[in-house]
Structure formats: C-alpha cells, structure tokens
Amino acid sequence: MKRLAGLAAATAMSAMLGGCIIVDADVKADDWDHGGYGYVMAADINPRGPDITVTVHSNGCTNKEDFDAVVKGRGDGHFDVGFRRRQPDRCKSFVAEGRDLTWTFAELGIPRDARVIILNPVGR
Numbered sequence: 001m002k003r004l005a006g007l008a009a010a011t012a013m014s015a016m017l018g019g020c021i022i023v024d025a026d027v028k029a030d031d032w033d034h035g036g037y038g039y040v041m042a043a044d045i046n047p048r049g050p051d052i053t054v055t056v057h058s059n060g061c062t063n064k065e066d067f068d069a070v071v072k073g074r075g076d077g078h079f080d081v082g083f084r085r086r087q088p089d090r091c092k093s094f095v096a097e098g099r100d101l102t103w104t105f106a107e108l109g110i111p112r113d114a115r116v117i118i119l120n121p122v123g124r
Contacts, residue, residue, distance in 0.1 A: 036082065037070075037082040037083065037084060037119045037120045037121070038056075038120060039122065039123040040055060040121075040123075041055040041056065041057065041122070041123070043055070043118045043120065043122060045118070049102075049104055049105070050110075051102050051104045052108070052118065053102040054100075054118070054120065055098040055099065055101075056085070056098055056099055057089070057098055057099075058089055058098055059089040059090065059091040059093060059094055060089070060091035060092070060093030060095055061089050061091035062095075062099045063101075064102075064103070066087055066089065067084060067086060067101065068084045068086055069107075069108055070083070070084060070119075071109060077111065077114050077115055078116075078117070079108075079114050079117070080116075080119050081110075081117070081119065082118070082119035083118075083120055
C-alpha cells in the first residue's frame with residue numbers, strides 16, 4: 001500500500017512538472033531581422049547534393065529569389081551561410097508548413113567537401 005501511494009505521488013508530481021515547460025518559438029513578422037539573419041522554421045545540409053534547404057515562413061508567394069544567401073569563408077574549408085529576406089511576402093494565404101527553399105553548394109560558391117554552418121536561428 002505504501003508503495004502504491006509513492007507511485008501515485010510520483011505520477012502526480014511528474015504530471016504537474018510537465019506543465020511547467022514553456023517554449024516560446026512563435027515568430028512574428030517583425031522578428032525576421034535577428035542579428036541580420038531571420039528565423040527559419042527548419043534548416044538541413046544534405047551532403048549528397050551537396051545542398052542546403054531552409055524552410056521559411058510563407059504567405060503563399062515566397063520564392064528563392066526573395067532571399068539573399070550570404071556566404072563567408074572562414075578558411076580551412078569552413079563556411080558560414082546566412083539567408084536574408086529581401087522583401088516580405090505580402091500574399092494573403094498563410095502556409096503553416098512554410099516553404100522549402102534549396103541552394104546547391106555550387107550556387108553558393110562552396111566546395112563539395114566544405115564544412116558549413118547556417119547562421120539563421122530556428123523557430124516557428
């Protein structure tokens with residue numbers, strides 16, 4: 001009986017503590033400029049391509065041409081890459097899953113075997 005009471009207390013305590021975690025990952029339109037690089041919803045570097053795909057907020061009209069890719073070589077085959085939106089997407093259709101945009105290493109002037117860091121923060 002004592003063991004059952006302890007188990008019930010531990011279960012209740014974990015349920016209460018589970019509600020205490022708050023993640024503020026909602027990004028508003030005016031949050032785009034974060035140290036020069038705006039939030040992206042996701043980022044992936046594919047070594048097979050090689051290419052970089054970022055998922056960005058979209059209102060239905062977002063294209064790759066709406067972004068500038070800024071590439072900075074750090075020497076020894078290391079590169080920093082950041083994406084800056086040139087103009088806001090003023091369409092009226094909210095695309096909850098965002099829009100995937102892909103740049104190849106060749107497009108960015110990065111060698112195939114380079115080590116790459118994406119500078120944009122990730123949020124939703």
